[in-house]
Amino acid sequence: MTTRSFVPDEFTVPESLSGDGFRLEPLGPQHNEADHRAWMSSIEHIRATPGFAERGWPPADGMTRLANLLDLERHARDFQARRGFTYTVLGNGDEVVGCVYIYPSRTDAEVAEVRSWVRADRTELDGPLHTAVADWLASDWPFKEVRYLSRS
Template sequence: MSENPFVPHDFVAPTRLAADGFRLEPLGPQHNDADHAAWTSSIEHIRATPGFLERSWPPPAGMSLADNLRDLESHAHDFQARTGFTYTVLDDAGRVIGCVYIYPSHADAGVTEVRSWVCADRAELDGPLHRAVAAWLASDWPFEKLRYRSRVAGRGVRRRSHAVWTEGIECYALSGTREGASRVLTESLTVLAAAGGSAVATAAGTDAWAGLRRRVAALFGRGDQRATETAMERLDRAATELENAPESQGAEVRTRMDTVWRTRFEDLLESMDEPERAEGAEQLRELVQMVQRVAGQDSDARKTVITGAGAMVGEHVDIHADQGSFAAGAANISGSVTLGATPPRPGT
């Protein structure tokens, strides 16, 4: 028996969660055909869902029904062994429309990672599912720290085959009554990461790109040549995708680029210890300011950077508004600024 079990020995894992329009039950081999049909019909949508942007699953090319069965058997084994808990999401008609994964973090001891997805044709249930699961985890489960990507629908984006999201990293330190929550990544840094994502999307295809590419790669590399080259390759792929996109799809490609790089900046800042995070945040501020300076009097470009910074909205954020910076353009003041309205808390 493990000295550090994922859940207490006397904890009985729930086998059902019922909500308006859907219910959860443990995922098993009996769901294979329906589960396979659900996710293979929605690969692009799932890969754009918060929590899945940087993961290898679902594979873009799909997988065989036999391979999927092995995955489900593995999840069922984890559930029985109490090392991880996976639930299928069924609609009121009993159709599989999604999945919820509850597993210990490989990167952060003591943190439970939670991910969820729904089919593209039931995208409207992603938010309700997130809220229901967040509340359920707080009330019925024994975890002290949770990380579950928040959902904030992207503003001004026309949805086609998949939803476009901006992401927040939510990590809660839960106490006995589970009242209140504290974020590992502060609101100011979440806003700064959003500005960074918008800066990448804004600079692509402009005179600001070369300078931004160099600074972003250095930020992610942190002195490691291989990591620096990986970041450059990712930036180059993003720029090439935008360059090759039809004019009618340019805005959609930039929105996706914004979301992906925002998430990468959030993950990067969250992975740093406090001294390194302060230095990384300053470097990110500088590259955002650099893009703002190059954008100059281009009001559309400036609006793009500022809108990205306010995508998470809310609270007082400690971003210095130096002359010419995106914060100065937004507020014309130094010190603490407020961008937008107060965001809803997950589970409400």
């Protein structure tokens, strides 16, 4: 991953996005318990979601809450340094129902690669989340190219 900013210095990174039945906010350590519970309950479903099968995440055997916390801290540092942007997807209240990752492509730092997942028991949000995020990236972000695998 690049150490330089992924977006121009003058760009104000959005802090949230709201859609029908969900809202996004930057993922951080404060989400550890709910985030861990969300993805641990949906490992097979997430691994079958476009963009995740080839990445080997989440680990088939899961991970500890401490390992998850360290991962969330890394995502928060990336967000702060503008190297990549991870948002938690919240349903009602503070219920974590998924995640959105916006990072530079591993092969072309000028391209944004986006992945998202929702819990297995909230699959009805997958299509609306994908549509809302794709529209948001096109209208509010400075990327010239976005790769975000479609939902069929």
